[in-house]
Amino acid sequence: MRYRGLPAILLLSAALVLSLIISVMIGPTSIMLSSIFVDATAYQIIFDIRLPRVIAAVLVGAALATAGSAMQALFKNPMADPYIIGTSAGGSLGAVASIVFLAGTGLHVFAFTGAVGATFLVYTIARRGGKIPVETLLLTGVALSMFLSAMLSFLMYGSGKSLQQIVFWLMGGFWTVSWNDVHVALLIPAGCLVIYLFARDINIISLGDEDAVHLGVNVEQLKVLLLFVSSVLAGIAVAIAGAIGFIGLITPHLMRIIVGPDHRVLIPAAILAGGLILLWADTFARTFGNEMPVGIITAFLGAPFFMFLLQRRIHA
Amino acid sequence: MKTVDVVHLDVCYGAHQILEEIAFSATPGEMIGICGPNGSGKTTLLKAMSRIVAPSGGEIYYNNQNMENLSFRMLAQRVAVVPQETAINFDYTVREIVMMGRHPYIGRFASESREDHAICDRVMRLANVSPLAEMPVNAISGGERQRVLIARALAQEPDILLLDEATSHLDISHQIEILSIIRKEMEETTTISVFHDINLAAYYCDRIILLKERKIAAIGSPEDVLTREMIRLVYGIDVLISTHPTTGRPYILPLYTYGMHDAMAGRVHIVCGGGCGTPLIRRLHQAGWHLTTGILNVLDSDYRTAEELGIPALSEAPFAPISEASSSLLMEYFEKADKIILVAMPVGRGNLDNIRLLHPHAKKTVIIGSSESFEDYTGGEAGCVLGSLIENGARVETSLDSAMLHLRKQTNSG
Structure with a gap:
């Protein structure tokens, strides 16, 4: 039922607000919130460095979790993630091209264009007679990702001195985030809202395309919408923080266990949880990890957790 | 009033034509069964009717509205589909799945109303799944899951219900349960269902459509459509049609002969009588030979056997x-036959002509039994006729088995 998830949503919301407050105080130097009124440096650290970073982490986490939920429903496969349709490979290629050829100028724009462009290409290739069969979409996404990765490797091979910068960027992180990034990231709540408005349709399409037609869903139109909005969400995430893995895969999974599969509850829960998880991963990275790329932490924690979920699934 | 009107429907997959010139209509409350061999286009017809595949020609009207002009939502308010068997990858509860049937009635920014919940509760009761409401849909049995899908279809409050072999994977008790729920609870609804089991269709349906190779081969009441000729034409098998002792509906009994017809394609005329031919008729029929027999008297048990198996038999009144x-018909049959088998039998004045007329065809005649095994009531005349038959090349086989062996050899070498 709908209210099954309400306690979880309230709890997650409270946790997120609390975490936002705590995480701006933590860092290489811990700062009490009260000190910002007396200490100009403290004010600067909190408002110009930590706050944009913390907000960006929450929004990127929310974007990846929402896009992940949508892709898992669209592909009727709980193993799908937001990058499955070429988003991360395309975004990475765009970013790396900018680093190699333009010394990093317009990196965000290149990354976003690469991510959305790759999805559009996958969509165009997989489309047949006004329809996109999900299997074809999936395979095309995998194939194009491999192709783009090959191009990426080629660029890295010839990149010389900028290789370290590339590798660092590819691992994903928030250390360069400024208020400008947050302004771009404000598109994320809008995208999440659009997906949420289609939550009931997403429930139905997760049963199967034919079933969804029988129940009055304009399936092909919904697919285009989900692909477009998800790729924009994932594209913004990649542009801001690089291709951070596992958040988009694990979060919907975890929330499905807690609140059930109804996307009207699952999507809000995933938005909150995605933000929360990435916020703490990044806080850990900048506080204890010596600015270790946050992608390492999410993968390091995410992969074993994922295997644990798989085990549970097999035993159930 | 027509709730469904299919007009000159054509469906192609690429260059393959799957359905051709399909036309029929249905009235409220009617149940129509679609039967036909695999690949005849049954499922495609339902898919075209539920907008899963686009027709390449023709139109489908629901309540006089062209399907083309209906939005997906409007179509789902009129037409509900119960699919064959669905694997559901996510753990929705039974109630959540049934509630999805209300989707076409709920606005983008709205959520389920009190009325939607009431409808949901009612249809779950009808489909007998209320006790399962909070169970995950993957934790219940196949029969229960199919009932859940029926409840979901009922929740759509459709005028037309399409079933795609909705009960094929279920055991007989669940098949009957589900079809009975549909007939009982959806009296106003037009139901169009694909059936594998013709007998199930014959019992539940008001009319039956037989599809063969993309086209409608027959449409009408079960009694009119399910004839032995039609089944042979559509499915290529021989069946017996009897009447179900309690329902009074036609009931089809397959004869379990398969595929020999074309392989051998032999035509055999059997001259017999007094019940002597029955074992041979049954065996040759089972082996797939095209048989004719006669002339027999209508009270002869050989005649009854032939009639029962649908074998053309020439007949005369008893003692006539x-x-x-x-006899001119008999000569025609002799002419057409590849082989003629004469079975040792009692011969009297009445049936002596059967043997006499064999004379021109002695070479393709096989006699089962020596001339001594014929009971001669003609005062020796029959013996003479037989003798000259053998002299002219008729082959004598001592037993049914050796005669069968001879027939097979002949066909294989030919």
Whole structure:
């Protein structure tokens, strides 16, 4: 039922607000919130460095979790993630091209264009007679990702001195985030809202395309919408923080266990949880990890957790 | 009033034509069964009717509205589909799945109303799944899951219900349960269902459509459509049609002969009588030979066997001599047959002509039993006729088995 998830949503919301407050105080130097009124440096650290970073982490986490939920429903496969349709490979290629050829100028724009462009290409290739069969979409996404990765490797091979910068960027992180990034990231709540408005349709399409037609869903139109909005969400995430893995895969999974599969509850829960998880991963990275790329932490924690979920699934 | 009107429907997959010139209509409350061999286009017809595949020609009207002009939502308010068997990858509860049937009625920014919940509760009761409401849909049995999908279809409050072999994977008790729920609870609804089991269709349906190779081969009441000729034409098998002792509906009994017809394609005429031919008729029929027999008297048990198996048999009234007309027909049958088998039998004046007329065809005649095994009531005349038959090349086989062996050899070498 709908209210099954309400306690979880309230709890997650409270946790997120609390975490936002705590995480701006933590860092290489811990700062009490009260000190910002007396200490100009403290004010600067909190408002110009930590706050944009913390907000960006929450929004990127929310974007990846929402896009992940949508892709898992669209592909009727709980193993799908937001990058499955070429988003991360395309975004990475765009970013790396900018680093190699333009010394990093317009990196965000290149990354976003690469991510959305790759999805559009996958969509165009997989489309047949006004329809996109999900299997074809999936395979095309995998194939194009491999192709783009090959191009990426080629660029890295010839990149010389900028290789370290590339590798660092590819691992994903928030250390360069400024208020400008947050302004771009404000598109994320809008995208999440659009997906949420289609939550009931997403429930139905997760049963199967034919079933969804029988129940009055304009399936092909919904697919285009989900692909477009998800790729924009994932594209913004990649542009801001690089291709951070596992958040988009694990979060919907975890929330499905807690609140059930109804996307009207699952999507809000995933938005909150995605933000929360990435916020703490990044806080850990900048506080204890010596600015270790946050992608390492999410993968390091995410992969074993994922295997644990798989085990549970097999035993159930 | 027509709730469904299919007009000159064509469906192609690429260059393959799957359905051709399909046309039929249905009235409220009617149940129509679609039967036909695999690949005849049954499922495609339902898919075209539920907008899963686009027709390449023709139109489908629901309540006089062209399907083309209906939005997906409007179509789902009128037409509900119960699919064959669905694997559901996510753990929705039974109630959540049934509630999805209300989707076409709920606005983008709205959520389920009190009325939607009431409808949901009612249809779950009808489909007998209320006790399962909070169970995950993957934790219940196949029969229960199919009932859940029926409840979901009922929740759509459709005028037309399409079933795609909705009960094929279920055991017989669940099949009957589900079809009975549909007939009982959806009296106003037009139901169009694909059936594998013709007998199930014959019992539940008001009319039956038989599809063969993309086209409608027959449409009408079960009694009119399910004839032995039609089944042979559509499915290529021989069946017996009887009447179900309690329902009074036609009931089809397959004869379990398969595929020999074309392989051998032999035509055999059997001359017999007094019940002596029955074992041979049954065996040859089972082995797939095209048989004719006669001339027999209508009270002869050989005649009854032939009639039962649908074998053309020339007949005369009991104790009547063989008429001019019958003997010319008999000569025609002899002419057409690849082989003629004469079974040792009692011979009297009445049936002596059967043997006499064999004379020109002695070479393709096989006699089962020596001339001594014929009971001669003609005062030796029959013996003479037999003797000259053998002299002219008729082959004598001592037993049914050796005769069968001979027939097979002949066909294989030919």
